[in-house]
Amino acid sequence: MALDALPDGEARGVAVAADGGARDLIVVRRGGRVYAYVDVCPHLGTPLETFPDRFLDLGKRHLLCTTHGARFRIEDGRCVFGPCLGKSLASVPVAVVDGAIVLAGPVPPAPEPQR
Ligand code: FES
Numbered sequence: 001m002a003l004d005a006l007p008d009g010e011a012r013g014v015a016v017a018a019d020g021g022a023r024d025l026i027v028v029r030r031g032g033r034v035y036a037y038v039d040v041c042p043h044l045g046t047p048l049e050t051f052p053d054r055f056l057d058l059g060k061r062h063l064l065c066t067t068h069g070a071r072f073r074i075e076d077g078r079c080v081f082g083p084c085l086g087k088s089l090a091s092v093p094v095a096v097v098d099g100a101i102v103l104a105g106p107v108p109p110a111p112e113p114q115r
Contacts, residue, residue, distance in 0.1 A: 001027065012027050013049065013055070014027055023038065025038060035075065037072075038110050041070060042089065044068075049066060077091050091108070
C-alpha cells in the first residue's frame with residue numbers, strides 16, 4: 001500500500017498473504033508514523049469494523065471496535081475503554097520503504113478472545 005493512499009490521521013483495512021492464507025489488518029497513519037494491527041478484537045474475536053475502513057472513533061483519537069465499543073490506543077493497540085480493558089490488539093511490524101507501507105516482520109497470531 002502506498003503511504004500517499006493513507007492520509008494522515010486515517011485508517012484503512014488491508015488483506016495480506018501470511019501463513020498460507022489471507023489476514024486482515026488495520027493500518028493507521030499518524031504523521032510520519034504508521035501502525036498496523038491484526039483486525040481481531042481481543043474481547044470476542046470479531047473484526048473491529050462494521051463498515052469498510054471505519055476503524056476510528058469520531059474524534060479519530062482511538063481505534064474503535066463497533067461490536068461493544070472498546071477503544072484502543074493507536075500507538076500501541078492497548079484497550080483503554082470497554083470490555084477488554086488492558087488487553088491489546090496484535091501489533092504487526094510495518095515500515096515505510098520508498099513511499100510504500102510494507103510488512104517488516106511476520107504477522108502475529110490474533111489475540112485470544114476473552115472467555
Ligand atoms: S468484540 Fe470488540 S468490544 Fe466486544
